[in-house]
Amino acid sequence: MPTSAHVLKTSEISATPGQKHYLTRGTGAYRRASLALFLSGFSTFSLLYCVQPLLPIFSQEFSVSPAESSLSLSLSTGFLALAIVCAAAVSEGLGRRSLMSISLVGAALLTIATAFAPNWHLLLVIRALQGLVLGGVPAVAMAYLAEEIDPRGLGTTMGLYVAGTAFGGMSGRVLTGIFAEYFSWRPALFLIGAIGLAAAIGFIALLPPSRNFVRRPGFDPRFHLNAWRGHLSSPALPFLFAIAFLAMGSFVTIYNYAGFRLVAPPYGLNQTELGLIFTVYLFGIGASSIGGLLGDRIGHFSVLLFGLALTAAGSALTLFASLPVIILGIIVLTTGFFMSHSIASGLVGRLAHGTKGHASSLYMLAYYVGSSLMGSAGGWFFAVEGWTAVVIFTLAMLALAFVSACLAKHLARRTA
Known part of the structure; x- marks a missing residue:
């Protein structure tokens, strides 16, 4: 029995000859999955890029050069690239849905923590950790969609997910700039983190459980290397x-x-x-x-x-x-x-x-x-x-x- 609150109806899935049970377009489960992945894309990219309009403020407040202030973004994206590769391996044992949920909640809480960073170096450490945590979303989200969505509707759902990333990338930049102008950068990051946390909760509530994912317990480096090589x-x-x-x-x-x-x-x-x-x-x-x-x-x-x-x-x-x-x-x-x-x-x-x-x-x-x-x-x-x-x-x-x-x-x- 799935532990999720969502119990899928037989009419909401379709089975292929290989016994795959897909979420089909037009059903409630399909719409929930599409909205959940939209929220995950929105949260990921709004939290990732929210510091970009704050770089001049960081430079002034912490007495760092413009190049140093850009580390608050480049460290996050750099560690995100590294974490994406590791996330695929981790998700084979932990599960797609669980890893994405942990990543979204963790990244939102770290954004809130950034608002209270007492010095520049700790702020950079938090942003680097945020990049590592966020790596559990992008690649795993694509894998979840490929495994659970009927191939005939995969393009539409993937498009909605990417739309969520676009909306998040825009919102993180624009909203943070507006909040910082009327308040200051610390309340701005706190508010962006709170919005990200709300999106994460919505994601957890909406996303149907995996039906086609097969958990692989333990960690076998050769399996993962062979998978990437393949x-x-x-x-x-x-x-x-x-x-x-x-x-x-x-x-x-x-x-x-x-x-x-x-x-x-x-x-x-x-x-x-x-x-x-x-x-x-x-x-x-x-x-x-x-x-x-x-x-x-x-x-x-x-x-x-x-x-x-x-x-x-x-x-x-x-x-x-x-x-x-x-x-x-x-x-x-x-x-x-x-x-x-x-x-x-x-x-x-x-x-x-x-x-x-x-x-x-x-x-x-x-x-x-x-x-x-x-x-x-x-x-x-x-x-x-x-x-x-x-x-x-x-x-x-x-x-x-x-x-x-x-x-x-x-x-x-x-x-x-």
Whole structure:
């Protein structure tokens, strides 16, 4: 008997010939799972990125340089990338639902603790721990969806999850900035942590228990290494991992350095006006959901290729001098990126044979390493040749991502 409060009705699941019992689209359990994963994405990314608008405040309050203040974010994302790989292994024994619940509650409590950090070094330690704790959500969430959702509705649910990450990424930045302006940074982080805790409680209350997950007690390093090696030797999956690395790298590069361009003449935007650019994440929310739905209906690889092309078009539009066209380019880029990400992450679950959590962890590892490495490398191009070089750099990455998608499509069809 499941210990969860949710007892699924027979009408809410579908069984395959292999005795898999999936949550089917249109049922209450499917809707609960979709909403729960939306909340998990929202909580994860709002807690992760909430410190970004506070970096100048940290620099002043703790008498640290701007580069040192950025450690409050980069330490979290760095440890998150490391933790994602470990989380897949841990979830095989602990369970998907349990690990995600512990991670969300722990990360929210650590955000609240950050509000009371008496010094800079302790604040960094808490943020690093938060990254480690949050690693239990992204890869495991994808694995849960791939295991429990009817494949015919997986794209839609994955799109809602990615929409939650987009909404959380936007909310964490925008709300923290607003709260800090009217109160101070400590109450701001406390409030963001409280919102994250409420989202975690909603997640626990809504998410149906796993029905297709098989617990693997103990820890066998050879099993996990063989699982990762198996996914890396799969014909199509490595190309999807490459797409995560390249697409996220291009997206972060544009966002990292657009601000430097727009605060300088002839634009001269202030910090408030720059912060409002984060609201274009709303287009990513819609694109994630629509992309997943279209993928279920007209083909996932077709939508993936369209999303990558849209991302490249948005990047190219930012070359124009007109501010409205630049903002339009960022909107198009955001729409294309989140559409691509929702489809590519869903395809990992579809194409992985067994140990889906390990496959998801490799995808998310590539995603965050691309963000870190390529986002930093873009700064060199900006310093040497300005914005044109940044756009050429991102277009080169997106061209490689497009080729990777074509190869993944061909190899997936040939394998099938």
